Amino acid sequence: MPKITREDIQIITKHSNWPENSVAKALKNHVYTGKKAWHRFISLFLLVLGVSFTVLGIIFFFAYNWDKLHKFIKIGILEGLVIIGVLGVLVAQRKPLIQRIILTATTMLVGVLYAVFGQVYQTGANAYDFFLGWTLFVTVWAIVSNFPPLWVIYIALVNITVVLYAEQVANDWSEMYVFALLFTINVLFLVLFLWLPKFLPLKVSPVWFTNVLALTAIAFSTIGIIKGIGRGQDVFFNVLLIMTPVVYGLGIWYGLVMKRGFYLAIVPFSIIIIISAFLLNESDDAGMLLTIGVFIVTAVTFLIRFLNQIQKKWAS
Template sequence: MKAILPDKDSRAALLASWFEQGAIEDASPARAWALAQNELEPHGAKDLDLSSGADEDDQDPGRARASSARYWYERLAHLGLYLGALSLGAGVIFFFAYNWENLHHLAKFALVQGAILLSLSGLYFVDKKQTPIVKGSLLLLLDLLVGAMLALSGQVYQTGADPWQLFAIWAAFSLIPALTYRSSLLWCAFIVQANLALWLHFTGLGRLWFLAWDVEIALLLIGVANFGLHLLMDLGARRGWPELTQPLANVFALTVAAGHLVWLGCYKVLDSGLGQSALAVVLALCLLGPLGYFYYRLLRLNVLALGLWGFGAIAVLACFLARLMFEGSDPVGGFMLVGAFIVGSSSALGVYLKSLLSKREEL
């Protein structure tokens, strides 16, 4: 296992993780290694010039175009590797699913277990210092195959009647290599599987440990859980914990949390009318808005988070305004007013976010 997974405190593994996430370039390995020795955060490394020939690129347009072409070639190669891993895993799953009646259950297990052994063999022979992207794609393939193995075991031996248990166990397995290998894609896979497990549990039983009895509580619990994961990853990035310094997974968790909470706000306004529920949603926006601005603007500048929460607040307020207008006698005028509010507020927020990006680039 030592040849497959990096050591916990390995700075070389930290450097490889940053390279996989695109936080640093490979033009100057010596300077990148110096950053790894200092244990800087990836977003801090990205703001620094790691390329020894950056000035020459600015002066030579031909070299700048070649550097840009190399950048996009590497990104497309990375995308091709991950899409290939996803396609291969899906191909194995669909093969024995399509031939389910024609294959003996031992043949099904042999097919999936053979693919798992091949993936483990590939992980063993891939050098983690030289090809972190290949190792990440193989781990993603292995994660898919383990999910297929769990589903096959449950279907053949009827080990679980509830589908949410499959995704819960699968998410627990995905968390182990995500923490050890420090891969954002495995973290994203864990987030998807955990959210599916929660939603399937709510759908099947209607409650979670006797805490949830309707869709509103379900949306609130899932949204708060994802937001807590986002804050935990933010804390890990500030403290320099490489296991939790995952920019892509951090953004994904924040997006899922914002989607659930905004959905909850719109649902409360549209379903409950202009009663206490709608007023509670507006009051929550008034109280939580300044807290979000303080955290994402003053304490830790995060333009993407400001945009997500800002447009989410616009969506909830637009639903509230629409409900208020449509209960009147002039629906056409209400449509015009709601449309003007959405266009005006979205434009103002876009201009503000653009100014924040310009200020951050000047720093």
């Protein structure tokens, strides 16, 4: 049975003679947060806060005492902490959420371990090697845990690895190719997390997580197109120009079908930015700046009005 929302209760109250005491009881049972929910939220919040401060404390400990510690102590402490984290995951088998939080913290410690190892032995490797190794090491953890915060870290590592590889190794990659590649990678991640739960026995990803992926993908396409405007012919700029409308169209379709206002907001907002950048590339005199300002105000006004109308339509 779908969860009863505040809007559902308001609609029923408006079109019926539902008694006030029954309405209050329904709100208390289905809408208002109870003591158990608050207790769970505070417990998880303090746990996450404690784990985060612990990881940051370890990082600052090494930064402050770097010259005073022997190299074997530096690496040994971090290896021991990673092992303790893995053992903590195995011990907390009856508490899956705590398992995943510990695993996420251990993932961050793996990155610190790689950084310390590189500083101690001065391997001379490129920065992308560090992030690539970190990414490969935690790949299995991300897949097995299927924990959205850990996936955010993992996808960020993938993006950083691609950017650093393009800067330090693949010097023949054009900037437009990198943006098109990053756009494709993040769109694929978004599609996987949206559609895999429909075909596999996987937990549906939270809305905030898929929104972050969508925002990241659109950011790469928007920045890539803006940078490509006025730079001459680039085959991958044309590829990005072809891919972007297709993905944006699918995003609008998905937003309408699934009633996700976020997609109906970020796609038009990206288009507004791209059109403004194109107009600014044509001319930067006072008249054009005034035109761009009027266009932005008008477009944003119509967008807000459209979103308000469609939200009211969905609510009714």
